[in-house]
Amino acid sequence: MNRTGIILLVEDNPDDVELTLRAFERSQVVNQIVVVTDGQAALDYLHRTGAYTDRDAGSTPAVILLDLKLPKLDGLDVLRRLRADERTRRIPVVMLTSSREDSDLLRSYDLGANSFVRKPVDFASFIEAARHLGLYWLILNERPPDGAA
Amino acid sequence: MSLVLVVDDSLTVRMDLADAFEAVGVRAVPCATLAEARRALELEPVELVVLDVLLPDGDGVDFLRELREAPQSAHLPVLVLSAEAEVKHRIRGLETGANEYVGKPYDRGYVVARARELLHARQAPGTDRAPVLIIDDSITFREELRELLQRGGHTVLSAGSGEDGLRLIAAQRPGALLVDGVLPGIDGATVIRRVRLDAALRGLPCILLTASEDRGAELLALDAGADAFVRKDEELEVILARLATVLRHAEQRPPDQAASTLGPKKILAVDDSPTYLHELAAALRAEGYDVVPVRSGEEALELLAVQAVDCVLLDLVMPGLGGHETCRRIKAVPVMREIPLIMLTALEDRGAMLEGLSVGADDYIAKSADFEVLKARVRAQLRRRQFEDEHRRVRERLLQKELEATEARAVRELAETRAGLVAELERKNRELEAFSYSVSHDLRAPLRSIDGFSQALLEDHADALGPRGRDYLGRVRAAAQRMAELIDDLLELSRVSRAELCVGRVDLSALAQAVVAELRRREPERTVTVDIEPGMEMAADRKLMRIVLENLLGNAWKFTSRAADAHITLGTAATEDGAGWAVCDNGAGFDVTFADKLFRPFQRLHSVSEFSGTGIGLATVQRIIDRHGGRVWADATVGAGAIFTFTVAQRQGAGGAGR
Numbered sequence: 001m002n003r004t005g006i007i008l009l010v011e012d013n014p015d016d017v018e019l020t021l022r023a024f025e026r027s028q029v030v031n032q033i034v035v036v037t038d039g040q041a042a043l044d045y046l047h048r049t050g051a052y053t054d055r056d057a058g059s060t061p062a063v064i065l066l067d068l069k070l071p072k073l074d075g076l077d078v079l080r081r082l083r084a085d086e087r088t089r090r091i092p093v094v095m096l097t098s099s100r101e102d103s104d105l106l107r108s109y110d111l112g113a114n115s116f117v118r119k120p121v122d123f124a125s126f127i128e129a130a131r132h133l134g135l136y137w138l139i140l141n142e143r144p145p146d147g148a149a
Numbered sequence: 150m151s152l153v154l155v156v157d158d159s160l161t162v163r164m165d166l167a168d169a170f171e172a173v174g175v176r177a178v179p180c181a182t183l184a185e186a187r188r189a190l191e192l193e194p195v196e197l198v199v200l201d202v203l204l205p206d207g208d209g210v211d212f213l214r215e216l217r218e219a220p221q222s223a224h225l226p227v228l229v230l231s232a233e234a235e236v237k238h239r240i241r242g243l244e245t246g247a248n249e250y251v252g253k254p255y256d257r258g259y260v261v262a263r264a265r266e267l268l269h270a271r272q273a274p275g276t277d278r279a280p281v282l283i284i285d286d287s288i289t290f291r292e293e294l295r296e297l298l299q300r301g302g303h304t305v306l307s308a309g310s311g312e313d314g315l316r317l318i319a320a321q322r323p324g325a326l327l328v329d330g331v332l333p334g335i336d337g338a339t340v341i342r343r344v345r346l347d348a349a350l351r352g353l354p355c356i357l358l359t360a361s362e363d364r365g366a367e368l369l370a371l372d373a374g375a376d377a378f379v380r381k382d383e384e385l386e387v388i389l390a391r392l393a394t395v396l397r398h399a400e401q402r403p404p405d406q407a408a409s410t411l412g413p414k415k416i417l418a419v420d421d422s423p424t425y426l427h428e429l430a431a432a433l434r435a436e437g438y439d440v441v442p443v444r445s446g447e448e449a450l451e452l453l454a455v456q457a458v459d460c461v462l463l464d465l466v467m468p469g470l471g472g473h474e475t476c477r478r479i480k481a482v483p484v485m486r487e488i489p490l491i492m493l494t495a496l497e498d499r500g501a502m503l504e505g506l507s508v509g510a511d512d513y514i515a516k517s518a519d520f521e522v523l524k525a526r527v528r529a530q531l532r533r534r535q536f537e538d539e540h541r542r543v544r545e546r547l548l549q550k551e552l553e554a555t556e557a558r559a560v561r562e563l564a565e566t567r568a569g570l571v572a573e574l575e576r577k578n579r580e581l582e583a584f585s586y587s588v589s590h591d592l593r594a595p596l597r598s599i600d601g602f603s604q605a606l607l608e609d610h611a612d613a614l615g616p617r618g619r620d621y622l623g624r625v626r627a628a629a630q631r632m633a634e635l636i637d638d639l640l641e642l643s644r645v646s647r648a649e650l651c652v653g654r655v656d657l658s659a660l661a662q663a664v665v666a667e668l669r670r671r672e673p674e675r676t677v678t679v680d681i682e683p684g685m686e687m688a689a690d691r692k693l694m695r696i697v698l699e700n701l702l703g704n705a706w707k708f709t710s711r712a713a714d715a716h717i718t719l720g721t722a723a724t725e726d727g728a729g730w731a732v733c734d735n736g737a738g739f740d741v742t743f744a745d746k747l748f749r750p751f752q753r754l755h756s757v758s759e760f761s762g763t764g765i766g767l768a769t770v771q772r773i774i775d776r777h778g779g780r781v782w783a784d785a786t787v788g789a790g791a792i793f794t795f796t797v798a799q800r801q802g803a804g805g806a807g808r
Binding site: 013015016019068069097119121126 | 586
């Protein structure tokens with residue numbers, strides 16, 4: 001496992017945060033997971049603004065897990081701004097959400113999401129999904145060269 | 150310049166009429182015999198014929214019949230000019246197709262004026278003439294009559310029942326109605342009664358046809374409000390003559406002539422005394438009127454059926470049908486009701502006068518040798534009629550305007566209502582979409598927590614829970630997952646109702662193979678023989694059809710799980726709706742008494758412990774098949790299997806690319 005890759009989890013539901021963290025833990029993903037609970041905080045973290053002005057420049061996430069429904073700015077707003085910003089446009093974004101609506105899928109891909117995963121109700125399936133996510137985005141996937149990110 | 154033939158054996162008449170026509174700029178060719186007339190007709194186009202009846206080389210009415218039977222002269226206006234005094238001759242001429250019948254001695258001014266009216270009517274465009282509607286349940290008779298009327302220059306509509314006819318009347322506004330008395334649904338008299346009840350259609354001239362010899366039928370027809378009555382065993386030409394008469398009675402004169410009392414007028418004089426009739430006719434002809442003298446009420450009614458007149462002078466005391474009864478019958482006919490009718494009597498009888506007026510006479514006058522008073526009364530009645538016509542026209546115009554305004558308002562209101570409904574529907578759809586969305590998102594989140602934390606408890610605290618606690622948590626998880634399934638199925642049901650149909654060519658065989666492959670992947674331990682007919686294609690929405698197959702094949706898969714030798718087939722099937730497809734299995738089956746319930750949401754015929762499922766799948770299938778304009782139904786035997794058959798509507802250009 002790529003130990004340097006940070007996972008940024010953008011999720012407002014504390015139950016889902018807890019379950020996601022547990023799913024990654026159960027599927028042997030030991031990377032650092034940073035949790036923010038709304039869209040504005042996600043942008044602050046990535047752009048090192050607001051509460052995250054002092055964040056280490058090296059701690060740019062390897063992948064962002066983004067919920068669709070979020071307070072303040074929702075997932076699609078966050079995605080649109082990430083893709084519009086030179087510093088964050090190449091970071092892989094996985095939409096992780098309850099929705100299976102075609103319109104959500106289409107809009108996510110249109111705005112530049114790299115993947116779309118529906119959170120299963122069955123926890124065993126959720127662990128399986130987390131394992132695949134970790135394997136693909138942190139190990140198999142070749143990230144853009146440093147400095148380009 | 151118009152060309153008129155004057156066919157008469159009397160030189161005086163030929164010269165007189167030729168002069169009269171030349172004076173108004175109409176060229177007249179005099180012919181002394183029918184042979185001359187035939188030659189003249191071959192030489193140049195003739196626009197009107199003035200025709201005597203008694204000619205040296207033949208009968209004028211026979212010649213008229215000849216003209217009517219030849220296509221090139223079928224519509225040629227013919228004015229018959231005859232010395233024959235008998236009403237039956239006059240009727241014979243009119244029924245053979247004369248456009249006008251003038252008795253001798255004639256008034257030349259009247260003849261020329263009528264001839265010019267006929268020429269004018271001929272030049273007026275005939276295309277905007279409203280069609281004649283025939284209602285008869287015999288297609289043979291309808292076609293025969295249609296041919297006749299078309300030869301007579303009418304356009305024709307037809308209907309096989311009173312109900313259809315009334316719908317056509319409302320939609321097409323015909324110019325006249327010919328209706329059979331005996332019809333399968335509502336009868337002819339009822340059709341006419343309904344027409345008379347409708348303010349917009351009240352003026353429609355109606356002729357009742359009947360096969361019956363019964364005189365009572367005629368009274369029934371008049372009672373219903375028919376303008377004329379024809380027995381079907383009479384010659385068909387009679388129908389044409391009656392039709393022409395009711396149309397002329399009903400027709401509105403062009404506005405420029407409306408106010409003029411100077412146009413040619415025809416007066417029907419009815420009296421049993423030939424002497425008085427002769428004097429009366431002479432006095433009125435001297436005023437420029439054309440006079441039709443008849444000797445009885447019966448003759449008057451018979452004549453009025455084929456001859457339109459402008460005024461009726463009616464003797465009160467006559468043998469046979471008396472003046473009162475004749476008057477009552479004339480006034481009972483809607484198109485004749487407006488004809489001024491003056492009752493004549495030798496008696497200065499107040500009671501008789503009141504009775505005459507009560508049956509509808511417009512005026513009442515005592516007979517005397519001095520005709521000045523009578524002429525004045527006739528002039529007054531004709532003037533009154535003109536004024537009434539004018540008033541009626543003004544009223545009708547106003548009514549028409551009002552009607553149009555009302556219609557426009559109704560159309561506007563309808564459009565507004567429709568726009569409102571569409572907006573409301575769109576709003577409801579948006580609401581439903583928002584609702585489905587939040588159901589999909591928000592109802593699942595708590596289920597995830599229930600399942601996830603139950604699992605966490607099982608993993609982290611299995612010992613502390615003990616076997617019973619672990620069992621309970623297992624049930625909690627099963628319940629949460631079942632609810633998630635329900636939510637997914639409900640969302641799918643709502644999605645297939647809302648999704649736009651993208652119809653294209655679907656390879657049903659390939660789609661079914663893919664669905665079966667997925668079933669085998671999920672339960673590799675099962676051995677099921679699946680036969681799918683190759684090469685099945687249909688025009689449908691591929692995505693929705695996949696859901697249909699997932700449900701039908703999925704059910705067959707599920708319900709054969711306890712069958713020893715599970716076997717599923719999918720193939721084309723002949724149904725009473727045309728070609729369809731059927732999924733067949735040898736599984737658990739069900740009691741067919743409940744076959745209809747199957748397609749309602751949440752209806753299950755098996756307990757969850759027997760076979761899993763939410764009871765929404767078949768409702769979804771039905772919704773999809775519905776949207777394809779098809780039908781789905783089930784047949785089964787308990788313990789022996791089930792067949793689900795479905796069809797979709799045939800679409801034009803199904804082979805083309807889907808949208």
